[in-house]
Amino acid sequence: MTSWGLIVKNLFRRKLRTFLTVFAIFIAFLIFGVLSAFQKTLTEPPQGPSATRLVVTNKVNFTQPLPISYVERVKAVKNAGIVSHMSWFGGYYQEPRNFVVSFGVDPETYVAIYSELALSDAEKQAFIKDRTGMLVGKKLADMYGWKVGDTVPLKSSIFRQKDGSDAWDFKVSGIFTNTEEENGDQYVVFHYDYFNESRSFGRDAIGQIVVQTRDPAQNDATAREIDEMFVNSGAETETRTEAAFAASFAAQLGDIGFIVTAVVGAAFVTILLIAGNTMMLTVRERTGEIAVLKTIGFTARRIFAMILTESFILALLGGLLGVGFAYVALGLLGGMGGGFLGAVKLTPSILITAFILMALLGFLTGFLPAWRAMRTDIITAFARK
Amino acid sequence: MSDELVKVARAGKAYTRGKQKVSIFEGLDMRIEKGAFLAIMGPSGSGKTTLLNMLGGVDRPTSGEILFQGKRVDNLSESALAAFRAGHVGFIFQFYNLMPMLTAQQNVELPLLLTRLSKKQRRDRAAAALEIVGLSDRAKHKPAELSGGQQQRVAIARAIVSDPELILADEPTGDLDRETANEVLTVLQELNRLHGKTIVMVTHDAEAARYAKKTLHLDKGVFVEKGLNS
Ligand SMILES: Nc1ncnc2c1ncn2[C@@H]1O[C@H](COP(=O)(O)OP(=O)(O)OP(=O)(O)O)[C@@H](O)[C@H]1O
Numbered sequence: 093m094t095s096w097g098l099i100v101k102n103l104f105r106r107k108l109r110t111f112l113t114v115f116a117i118f119i120a121f122l123i124f125g126v127l128s129a130f131q132k133t134l135t136e137p138p139q140g141p142s143a144t145r146l147v148v149t150n151k152v153n154f155t156q157p158l159p160i161s162y163v164e165r166v167k168a169v170k171n172a173g174i175v176s177h178m179s180w181f182g183g184y185y186q187e188p189r190n191f192v193v194s195f196g197v198d199p200e201t202y203v204a205i206y207s208e209l210a211l212s213d214a215e216k217q218a219f220i221k222d223r224t225g226m227l228v229g230k231k232l233a234d235m236y237g238w239k240v241g242d243t244v245p246l247k248s249s250i251f252r253q254k255d256g257s258d259a260w261d262f263k264v265s266g267i268f269t270n271t272e273e274e275n276g277d278q279y280v281v282f283h284y285d286y287f288n289e290s291r292s293f294g295r296d297a298i299g300q301i302v303v304q305t306r307d308p309a310q311n312d313a314t315a316r317e318i319d320e321m322f323v324n325s326g327a328e329t330e331t332r333t334e335a336a337f338a339a340s341f342a343a344q345l346g347d348i349g350f351i352v353t354a355v356v357g358a359a360f361v362t363i364l365l366i367a368g369n370t371m372m373l374t375v376r377e378r379t380g381e382i383a384v385l386k387t388i389g390f391t392a393r394r395i396f397a398m399i400l401t402e403s404f405i406l407a408l409l410g411g412l413l414g415v416g417f418a419y420v421a422l423g424l425l426g427g428m429g430g431g432f433l434g435a436v437k438l439t440p441s442i443l444i445t446a447f448i449l450m451a452l453l454g455f456l457t458g459f460l461p462a463w464r465a466m467r468t469d470i471i472t473a474f475a476r477k
Numbered sequence: 478m479s480d481e482l483v484k485v486a487r488a489g490k491a492y493t494r495g496k497q498k499v500s501i502f503e504g505l506d507m508r509i510e511k512g513a514f515l516a517i518m519g520p521s522g523s524g525k526t527t528l529l530n531m532l533g534g535v536d537r538p539t540s541g542e543i544l545f546q547g548k549r550v551d552n553l554s555e556s557a558l559a560a561f562r563a564g565h566v567g568f569i570f571q572f573y574n575l576m577p578m579l580t581a582q583q584n585v586e587l588p589l590l591l592t593r594l595s596k597k598q599r600r601d602r603a604a605a606a607l608e609i610v611g612l613s614d615r616a617k618h619k620p621a622e623l624s625g626g627q628q629q630r631v632a633i634a635r636a637i638v639s640d641p642e643l644i645l646a647d648e649p650t651g652d653l654d655r656e657t658a659n660e661v662l663t664v665l666q667e668l669n670r671l672h673g674k675t676i677v678m679v680t681h682d683a684e685a686a687r688y689a690k691k692t693l694h695l696d697k698g699v700f701v702e703k704g705l706n707s
């Protein structure tokens with residue numbers, strides 16, 4: 093028999109109750125681990141955006157299309173230098189979980205505008221010349237083992253070919269890295285025309301127009317000029333710098349971050365109440381026993397420490413199990429999902445936060461009951477029996 | 478003087494109930510010799526438990542002094558009182574008050590957690606205490622698996638395991654039938670006779686009091702001595 097043994101025996105005398113409490117804490121930390129990992133990945137800043145390039149999107153929402161005829165009209169704007177466009181393909185490789193960020197683009201203008209992509213001239217020319225050509229970011233090429241010259245069938249989760257097939261064959265013309273941004277090489281681009289002609293619906297619509305201006309100092313005026321051009325037309329536009337566009341995109345994800353924080357917060361408040369209430373109940377039930385321990389000579393401090401230790405063990409047990417399961421679950425998810433989900437991990441900062449939360453939970457749920465136990469008055473405790 | 482264990486000097490105990498002051502006793506004097514086996518009897522509410530609590534350092538008098546081995550204990554701090562109880566007093570309760578999730582052996586070991594004894598020494602001492610109360614063969618049993626008399630004997634073992642000078646028992650046989658009560662009382666008597674333990678026992682049962690060497694009657698705050706037991 094040891095002091096430690098006494099604490100453990102007390103903890104497990106009501107096995108079901110202890111199990112349920114630990115389980116509740118476990119769920120809270122599982123939610124915390126998984127959601128924090130996602131939040132971390134999602135709210136990381138997207139591609140190194142340019143402060144000088146302008147992006148023209150549908151005013152309603154950037155997922156709404158624009159007519160391709162707009163491209164020519166934007167080219168007519170005085171400050172417009174190179175004008176290109178991009179359309180979301182919603183591609184995946186072999187299976188939907190192998191999600192591939194993919195765009196149909198105008199090849200010549202695309203390679204001209206995105207000068208930060210490291211490509212040889214030969215690769216650029218090959219891409220422009222081959223109607224089925226595709227440029228692949230190095231990370232993706234490495235992940236799927238694609239080489240220059242390979243034919244890669246990509247399926248779209250949105251579009252169909254006219255013959256009903258959902259797969260397009262692309263030939264890898266070049267593999268690029270992004271010289272400006274570390275993770276800016278996890279997507280592919282191919283010929284918009286090739287994709288546009290063969291798709292069964294949504295023809296001649298594009299996602300966004302990208303404008304390299306001649307004088308970036310005039311960008312604000314140019315953006316206004318473009319938007320005014322399309323006022324009262326079928327699709328009004330919103331023109332921003334690429335950086336501003338990325339920031340608004342991140343802001344939407346930031347809302348997700350807030351939701352995650354709210355969910356985790358609610359889970360913890362609930363757990364705090366459940367575990368705190370259980371500890372309070374436990375101590376109240378044991379009032380008589382605590383009085384006996386005090387009579388025998390256990391000091392108030394020792395009793396306080398005993399109860400607080402119990403609540404710490406509960407929090408640690410549930411917390412470690414929850415974080416451990418989150419780790420395993422994210423590993424399995426990453427193994428299945430490839431690219432994007434593979435990046436969702438428990439970072440050291442998440443683990444540190446988890447430990448702080450465990451300690452906080454242990455303290456908050458144990459303090460009041462421990463205080464109560466410590467203050468138990470022997471005489472009144474016995475008189476109550 | 479040398480064989481005086483506890484001295485109660487002009488002790489008073491009063492409670493304030495609302496605006497009313499209720500005095501349980503006043504100016505109470507008492508001497509407990511080393512090796513005494515004292516029974517305290519008296520009507521319900523006469524203050525027997527209160528007195529026992531003061532002797533054991535659980536409660537304090539509102540006036541007067543309590544001396545243990547010549548030193549005042551009534552003015553000690555809470556933690557010093559806890560240490561005093563752990564080191565010098567063994568308590569036996571009417572309802573045994575054993576921990577239900579611990580075995581007999583573990584229950585007996587509880588007070589030793591407050592000492593510097595090693596794990597093995599604690600185990601050996603607890604086994605020896607169980608031997609004294611005749612329950613070695615029940616060491617691994619939980620309280621629920623023991624009869625009332627056996628539970629009370631485990632409680633007695635717990636009270637003597639740290640070898641305290643004073644043992645206090647508040648109606649130790651109050652919850653037991655005659656025969657079992659006699660067994661428990663015999664154990665107490667042996668502790669007194671063979672092991673020299675000083676025992677103060679509160680009881681409502683005149684037959685139980687007969688096991689003690691001396692009986693004091695507490696009534697309306699004063700002791701009425703009714704002579705030695707036969
Ligand atoms: N905390 C308290 N507040 C007020 N009065 C109290 C308190 N504790 C005890 N008393 C009163 O003190 C008196 C003595 O109580 P005590 O428990 O010592 O009696 P007792 O002789 O042990 O009685 P019994 O034989 O029923 O156990 C009783 O009248 C009781 O109501």
Ligand SMILES: [Mg+2]
Nearest residue numbers: 525526527647
């Ligand atoms: Mg009483």
